[in-house]
Amino acid sequence: METADPAPARPLLEVNNLQVRLGHPPIEAVRGVGFDLRKGEILGLAGESGSGKSVTAFALTRLLPLGAYARYEGSVRLQGRKDNLLTTNRQTLRKIRQRRLRYIFQEPSASFHPLFTIGKQLEEVLRLSSRLSRRRAREQAAAALSEVGIDPKPAVFNAFPSMFSGGMLQRLAIACALCGEPEILIADEPTTALDTTTQKRIIGLLQDLNRRRGLATLFISHDLSLLYQICDRLLVMQEGRIVESGPAGEVLRQPAHPYTRQLVDAIPRLRTG
Ligand SMILES: Nc1ncnc2c1ncn2[C@@H]1O[C@H](COP(=O)(O)OP(=O)(O)OP(=O)(O)O)[C@@H](O)[C@H]1O
Ligand SMILES: [Mg+2]
Structure with a gap:
């Protein structure tokens, strides 16, 4: 048939x-x-x-x-x-x-609030998108950081956006976008806004x-x-x-x-x- x-x-x-x-x-x-x-x-x-x-x-x-x-x-x-x-x-x-549906902008700093740590902002995205507990949110944020090639160590979670280079911050912005599991x-x-090597x-x-x-x-x-x-x-x-x-x-x-x-x-x- x-x-x-x-x-x-x-x-x-x-x-x-x-x-x-x-x-x-x-x-x-x-x-x-x-x-x-x-x-x-x-x-x-x-x-x-x-x-x-x-x-x-x-x-x-x-x-x-x-x-x-x-x-x-x-x-x-x-x-x-x-x-x-x-x-x-x-x-x-x-x-x-x-x-x-998530955005990544030209200026990596546009993806972050300057006065909150990276960890807090990643966790916030996760908690809003999937209502996770704080611990689970932290684990998933760490997984998203690894996915964009950043070692998810406490120093990264505790840092403020201004402490990162443009390329690193754009990676973090991508990790942040991924945390919501967008399609x-x-x-x-x-x-x-990035130099050629970082661009690549x-x-x-x-x-x-x-x-x-x-x-x-x-x-x-x-x-x-x-x-x-x-x-x-x-x-x-x-x-x-x-x-x-x-x-x-x-x-x-x-x-x-x-x-x-x-x-x-x-x-x-x-x-x-
Ligand atoms: N806030 C705004 N108020 C009024 N007009 C605006 C505003 N933002 C953009 N425009 C106008 O809308 C049109 C399209 O702008 P848009 O920013 O989408 O261009 P673009 O293709 O993204 O350019 P670029 O490559 O420079 O980013 C332009 O004529 C621009 O002047
Ligand atoms: Mg434009």
């Missing part, structure tokens, strides 16, 4: 016709963006400065850019939920940010985690050669719109849109490669 092919799994995140207006008078920062994010993939989001990459990332859980009065239209849906994150209540959103990571220029290590770590944990990662960068190396699929944004999308290798080797071509032409290695 013939069996029907199983229906393809729904994406972990589906974004449709996302529009974001910011400020007074409003500017249209994001103008009808749509994409989906699937388990196990790294999806790149490219585009020059001001094209709307960060506002798109923030909008997924209605995080406001600093000082912005934002209005959202369209829909953002997570697998297994019927509600639209653009209209759902704030408490639900907070839980989603703790448990299912989705949104990494907004996570290595731009952090990228390797994110790739490795994506594979090992079967995460879905949205990786934002204006560095096309980096995106070429690490992404499965790529979206290219210009002036608030996605102008091109597809498998990263195809998009960058044979760009169809003039804007993508222009971006690619600025990278000699890709142009000739």
Whole structure:
């Protein structure tokens, strides 16, 4: 007897016709963006400065850019939920940010409160996301630190964020994001603030985690050669719109849109490669 092919799994995140207006008078920062994010993939989001990459990332859980009065239209849906994150209540959103979708920012210090120790902050994430006892939370925090290559010794738990280098702090931010056992990571220029060697290590770590944990990662960068190396699929944004999308290798080797071509032409290695 013939069996029907199983229906393809729904994406972990589906974004449709996302529009974001910011400020007074409003500017249209994001103008009808749509994409989906699937388990196990790294999806790149490219585009020059001001094209709307960060506002798109923030909008997924209605995080406001600093000082912005934002209005959202369209829909953002997570697998297994019927509600639209653009209209759902704030408490639900907070839980989603703790448990299912976590951010890693350009500036590692943005992930931490300066006045609490690293240990306290890791444990807090764990207690909020899975209501663990203090002891269990400490054990899991230690496991997350080991996963990002940091020895989970008391000196790390008892230190304040300002006591770490940028690269170390970004590792800690990734550990912190992992503590909530998220399915989705949104990494907004996570290595731009770091030196090249540290950058490579952090990228390797994110790739490795994506594979090992079967995460879905949205990786934002204006560095096309980096995106070429690490992404499965790529979206290219210009002036608030996605102008091109597809498998990263195809998009960058044979760009169809003039804007993508222009971006690619600025990278000699890709142009000739
Ligand atoms: N807080 C804000 N208030 C008003 N406008 C904002 C605010 N934050 C961003 N914008 C505007 O929204 C548009 C998109 O900005 P966004 O930060 O998403 O760009 P980006 O692609 O992330 O750029 P970059 O590569 O420099 O990070 C820009 O025109 C920017 O000026
Ligand atoms: Mg940005």
